[in-house]
Amino acid sequence: MNVKNTNNTFKIVLTVGDESGIGPEIILKALCSNEIPENIDLTVVGSKRNLQNTYRNLRSLGLENIANPKNLKIHDLKISSSENDSKSSYGNSSFYYLTKAIEIVKQSRNSALVTGPICKKSWSLAGHYFSGQTEVLAKSCGVKNVGMLFTAKSPITGWRFNTLLATTHIPLCDVPKKLTTELIHSKLDLFKDFCSTYIDKPTLKVAGLNPHAGEEGILGNEEKNWLNDALIAWNEKNRDITLLGPLSPDSCWNSSAKAWREKDAEKHDGILAMYHDQGLIPMKVIALNYSVNTTIGLPFIRTSPDHGTGFDIAGKGIAQCQSMIEAIKAAIEITKNSRLLNTH
Template sequence: MNFQNTKKNLKVVISVGDESGIGPEIILKALCSNEISDNIDFILVGSKRNLQNTYKHLRSLGLKNLANPKDLKIHDLEVSSADNDSKSSYGNASFYYLTKAIELVKQHPNSALVTGPICKKSWSLSGHNFSGQTEVLAKSCGVKNVGMLFTAKSPITGWRFNTLLATTHIALCEVPNQLTTELIHSKLDLFKDFCNTYVDKPTLKVAGLNPHAGEEGILGSEEKDWLNDALIAWNEKNRDIKLLGPLSPDSCWNSSVRAWHYKDAEKHDGILAMYHDQGLIPMKIIALNYSVNTTIGLPFIRTSPDHGTGFDIAGKGVAESHSMIEAIKAAVEMTNNSRLLNTH
């Protein structure tokens, strides 16, 4: 995509996330990248004081390629707390940064949301009992069927690599209980709509839950008991989709590796994973820092870097901003593609 042709009235709202992590650093690094167009109207939601202190600190470490907060549009929120250094206070602030950012995006029809990393434990300590930002977004928008999709565009072939999760932030032991025919159908519906914005007749793969997709019931019965029939039933109603699966999870992403690296490789348009790590491990290994988290099914585009808060390296000036840059670029590309939008 040529970002020099981006619409000038496009707004990208960025919530800075947990300020005790690397969020402020990667945002300041990303916003001075030459990969980001000057035509985008950015609004940062967070503490202006914190962003200014982060900038001064990083400059003192010798970093030069940073956006200066004095040149940025910042929706300044100072969330009061009895203990400004506690995980709870940072969690509380990051929660309100997100909710305010959602509010701002709703107010502007041609806008997108990019979210900085948050700490789920800190949210819990501050009394915000959500398992992640995806769940807050769904509730705030009144949407029941949303999908956590990880997407990346190969810099080698231009192929878009998509992995959607059937279940998200839940314990592994809960995954079999959460998986149902209705859930699989709803996620495939979302996936179809997303992929149709890029191709007319997508090819979708579905990973099995069990090793070797159950080996006909020997290694697990879910595929044999209901998942096979669920996929057949959905495909009968969506004959324009080439649906493959359930496939053995240990080889399901092999073709993704080839498509990422070789232009003449056979391409697929998306893989539905049954649970979080099943999809995220191959996604991160293949796409590295090009991977972006996006929530599909919302009335606006939301993306996020595909990594956490990086508490262990916060303040050291070594945080990699590539995933944040890719998150911004993906948000712009998908927002400019009006077919991805509903009524927003």
């Protein structure tokens, strides 16, 4: 892929993530795909030397369909490293790749951010104490209400599958303590704004916290004590939204699986999950490699592949790049269809 830099094209800023993982590999593979539009201005933020080394290694393994770094626009960020602790060094580099990319996007109109996978432990070893890239984005943009949304477009039906998380990277035992009426309302506000950018009168579902959504207090009290009332109160102020829930979590995503596979199936526009794994397990099972992590509530769209660093397969040439391709495509599609285009 030869990217062009013109004032009229849409801009993507892409970070390589942790360079000791599969980030550089999936980027070079993805940018050679014919699924990526040609008329975008794409800048890769990372180490040019690392990308060149990755290219040579992949070629030596017999891979041909990969982008040559010499044809890419690379913001070559040189960061001092420690020879004694490579994990810390890679963590430090990936952190500063992200902060530089955020800076570039904030200064660029018609732009979006795509981030490669990072290692939270490596960030911690390098002295960057954030639970994930979402939290860095929120702080950098001065935004308190952001959402971790996982989205995927079915290659079978063209339906967009959305799952928003009410809580993100916290221990499971802390989830009930974090969930409040105010939190649920704020996440539903974000969800409404997101879905309303591309569809009129969205239908949203909300998963319960407990098995069978509490079974009227027999299996948990959160739904009975406050969640039911919270959803009713929000829906009364948002009559243009069809809101369903709280629904039993074990069957809440059944309709998603059907809509993913069948063109004539009844469609919904999003599900609000109460915690990380409740939403991510069905998302990854249904959408497989098409799932994309998206941060909503920022002044720009940020997407990322829905997988980790893949340290165990790094350098072997076997990492799949479909989620990175989908992350780039989603960043373009969502931004172009949203109110964020031309706003920053």
